[in-house]
Amino acid sequence: MSVQERKQRERAERERLIVATARELAEQQGWDAVTTRRLAERIEYSQPVLYSHFRGKREIIGAVALEGATEMAAALRAAASAADGPRTRVTALARTYLDFAERNPAVYDALFQLDGGLAFAAEDTPEPLKDAFAALLESLGEVAGDGVHPGLFTEVFWAALHGLATLTRAGRLPPAEAERRVELLVDRLAMV
Amino acid sequence: MSVQERKQRERAERERLIVATARELAEQQGWDAVTTRRLAERIEYSQPVLYSHFRGKREIIGAVALEGATEMAAALRAAASAADGPRTRVTALARTYLDFAERNPAVYDALFQLDGGLAFAAEDTPEPLKDAFAALLESLGEVAGDGVHPGLFTEVFWAALHGLATLTRAGRLPPAEAERRVELLVDRLAMV
DNA sequence: GCTCGATCCTAGCATCGCTAGACAATCGAG
DNA sequence: CTCGATTGTCTAGCGATGCTAGGATCGAGC
Numbered sequence: 001m002s003v004q005e006r007k008q009r010e011r012a013e014r015e016r017l018i019v020a021t022a023r024e025l026a027e028q029q030g031w032d033a034v035t036t037r038r039l040a041e042r043i044e045y046s047q048p049v050l051y052s053h054f055r056g057k058r059e060i061i062g063a064v065a066l067e068g069a070t071e072m073a074a075a076l077r078a079a080a081s082a083a084d085g086p087r088t089r090v091t092a093l094a095r096t097y098l099d100f101a102e103r104n105p106a107v108y109d110a111l112f113q114l115d116g117g118l119a120f121a122a123e124d125t126p127e128p129l130k131d132a133f134a135a136l137l138e139s140l141g142e143v144a145g146d147g148v149h150p151g152l153f154t155e156v157f158w159a160a161l162h163g164l165a166t167l168t169r170a171g172r173l174p175p176a177e178a179e180r181r182v183e184l185l186v187d188r189l190a191m192v
Numbered sequence: 193m194s195v196q197e198r199k200q201r202e203r204a205e206r207e208r209l210i211v212a213t214a215r216e217l218a219e220q221q222g223w224d225a226v227t228t229r230r231l232a233e234r235i236e237y238s239q240p241v242l243y244s245h246f247r248g249k250r251e252i253i254g255a256v257a258l259e260g261a262t263e264m265a266a267a268l269r270a271a272a273s274a275a276d277g278p279r280t281r282v283t284a285l286a287r288t289y290l291d292f293a294e295r296n297p298a299v300y301d302a303l304f305q306l307d308g309g310l311a312f313a314a315e316d317t318p319e320p321l322k323d324a325f326a327a328l329l330e331s332l333g334e335v336a337g338d339g340v341h342p343g344l345f346t347e348v349f350w351a352a353l354h355g356l357a358t359l360t361r362a363g364r365l366p367p368a369e370a371e372r373r374v375e376l377l378v379d380r381l382a383m384v
Numbered sequence: 385g386c387t388c389g390a391t392c393c394t395a396g397c398a399t400c401g402c403t404a405g406a407c408a409a410t411c412g413a414g
Numbered sequence: 415c416t417c418g419a420t421t422g423t424c425t426a427g428c429g430a431t432g433c434t435a436g437g438a439t440c441g442a443g444c
Contacts, residue, residue, distance in 0.1 A: 119363075
């Protein structure tokens with residue numbers, strides 16, 4: 001039995017290596033540079049090995065996305081709990097979100113721009129994704145305002161953050177005044 | 193001279209054909225299906241002809257984006273001028289924006305999701321792009337609120353719309369309550 | 385009618401995601 | 415301890431991608 005367990009451990013270890021390497025490569029040179037050949041070469045296995053772990057490149061992207069969602073949820077919760085008062089909490093949350101997107105562009109792409117084969121806003125949505133949304137909801141729910149459904153408010157706030165993140169990173173918005181945009185957004189949306 | 197003019201006309205005509213065909217194909221089957229081979233086959237020329245008009249696939253996407261920007265600007269202005277009062281105008285603007293994104297997903301992708309090699313928020317930004325932003329600014333500037341820079345407000349509002357558009361279309365937001373999200377957004381952001 | 389430049393196409397390159405089939409290592413039964 | 419079966423991995427290759435080199439064709443101008 002022990003030998004099988006060892007193999008299983010090694011296999012799981014290799015899977016982590018694949019995901020970590022894909023993420024690293026994507027952050028360094030963008031997702032276009034993450035080809036199955038290059039990825040295989042970096043982990044020092046042949047291409048088909050990748051397909052014994054994942055159904056295809058999409059699933060690898062999806063794995064990176066899930067990893068990123070967990071980290072993002074943690075970062076959001078950390079920022080929220082460090083702030084006192086609803087207002088400063090929401091501001092910290094927004095800054096943390098945008099900061100995460102800027103510091104981990106490849107992960108953010110895997111999450112929200114690329115097709116990682118993940119289900120969203122559905123029953124079979126993976127736990128990390130639900131949890132990341134929950135992390136937003138925890139801080140945003142309390143500033144939704146009277147008579148406004150907290151979930152709906154969170155969706156709108158999240159969409160605004162997502163828009164700022166993607167448009168800024170794509171060069172559609174000048175990065176200089178990012179901070180003032182956040183302030184304006186929080187000012188208007190949060191009912192403190 | 194006349195013969196050269198005819199050739200020039202035919203060339204311009206063919207260029208329009210390329211862009212229109214690319215757009216049509218993208219709307220029908222998505223941008224992934226827009227390969228240089230398929231595109232060449234549809235316009236009944238060989239592949240290299242595409243490269244005598246455009247530097248590459250990117251530039252074709254960019255051409256579709258510019259065409260789309262012009263249409264979007266017109267649609268936004270039409271919606272704005274049909275409404276009376278700042279508040280209803282902004283609501284109409286938001287609905288029109290999201291409607292455009294939903295009805296022309298490929299064009300919207302060319303504009304804001306894909307790399308069409310276009311400059312944004314810079315001096316050499318093509319006129320249609322500046323004009324589409326201007327169309328937003330015209331209606332949004334008047335509801336920015338006191339002491340808030342109209343341009344900055346427009347950027348934030350636009351980012352929120354962009355977030356709603358992309359997240360909804362990618363299945364990240366349930367489409368059922370799209371209308372309520374728009375109402376909430378306008379309610380909070382617009383200072384009427 | 386001839387020449388020569390512009391125009392277009394055939395053919396091909398490197399690379400992509402993905403897979404079939406050969407080979408080697410390991411395991412379990414006799 | 416041996417030997418077939420299973421498991422694991424690799425080499426090689428398929429069809430498709432964006433893009434380009436080089437030859438063929440055609441037509442304008444003398």
